Amino acid sequence: MAGKMYVDVIVHHQADGKIKPLVIIWKNGVKYAIDKVTQVTLAASLKAGGAGVRYTCIIQGVSRYLFLEDDRWFIEKGD
């Protein structure tokens, strides 16, 4: 079922105030490095149920959305 999954994220807070997520840490401890962030925009997630800053991330060649909602990160759980 589609839904919302909060995740741990290692983040680079840059001197200019920008925030760049580097690594997503899964519940089982597995780390997924974010190879590239291709887009940053304000967006709602109808799938997960929430709204915030949406980072389009390339992880192992696959594009995934990572959301920053206030001070928590979440991803959309697969169908």
Place this chain on the structure above:
Amino acid sequence: MERVILHCDLNSFYASVECLYNPSLRNVPMAVGGDIEKRHGIILAKNQPAKKYDIKTGEAIWQAMSKCPGLIVVPPRFSLYMRFSQKVRDIFSRYTDRIESFGIDEAWLDVTGSVHLFGDGKKIADEIRQTIRQELGITASVGVSFNKVFAKLGSDYKKPDATTVITRENMKDIVFPLPVSDLLYVGYATTKKLHRYGIYTIGDLANADLAFLKRRLGKWGEYIWIFANGEEHSPVLPQLYEPYVKSIGNSTTAPRDLTTWQDIGIITHVLAESVAARLRDHQFKCSTVTVYVRDNELEHFTRQCKLEYPTDISREIAQSAMRLFRENIDFSKPLRSIGIKASDLSVGSSAVQLSFFTDQALRERESAIDKAFDQVRQRFGFYRIQRGCMKSDTLLSGFNPKGEHVIFPEGYFKAGE
């Protein structure tokens, strides 16, 4: 140059936010409602599937449940709605600084000065709708017109997620056939009067004889005639302008019926403390106190009195309210809710005429006590300091009207007319 005014109305705002956060509610009838346990049981908003069951904003939860037994009612989360409301405002401010909020879920925007940057009113309206949908996952209806009243009619005209443009050319086709009650400030009582004179649509009103309306309805007759003819010119109040406060009030539906003077006294003190604290927050003093009483058969009345001096002292407000209650309540029916409102406000620092017959030193001491209350509550929390009488019934006194102040959507007031 003709003005370009947008009125933006967030569709089923509270319900839409709840449905965004809980996808399983989206396709089933659901509503946001007050606390059933504590009997604040009215519907504040409902989603599209619930609308099919003719559920109305402002009706009691039990009424709504009888129309739709499967209705899911979730409690409101006002701080979340306030955050969304602010985010919507941020989107508006990309287009103009002339934004006037009307409740938490409606606003007027004057984009006259922005059309050369972003395109005409319809284009801006469509962009705003799209942005709200994409960034916040909720929808809005927007009316575009040359004055505020018609812009509001436009946003009501087609829902959800639609833009309606009302121009001088099409106003006779769009606006004139609408029922006269759709017009801003034409409430239940005015509608009934107008029907009596054979005025059923906004077009009827626009074509009515102005002198006749003035004779029958006074100056409001002239205002609504002007509204109906599209000749309303009031400005959209710019962003930093806070509408002037005319009164400050709190009311509550008690967790159990009120049957004794002690019950009334406890609630009165809680409400008076809250009203007085809010007056002090805004540096206001009030010269009139109004009380509101509703019994368990939902009949209600209000009574008011003038005060000798402008005040922000809890005890003085509580005393005036108690006097009004004592003069007007006989407990023939148990009471369900009561309220206190302070009005006739003046700025707190303005000079006050002293009197020989008042103990001014006592007033100053009471004022100091109130300020000490404020400081303790600010530092340590609301329930850290209370009057002794509150302890005699903690069920009745266990609420914080100042902190838990309920913000009703505009629809609530419409339904209440």
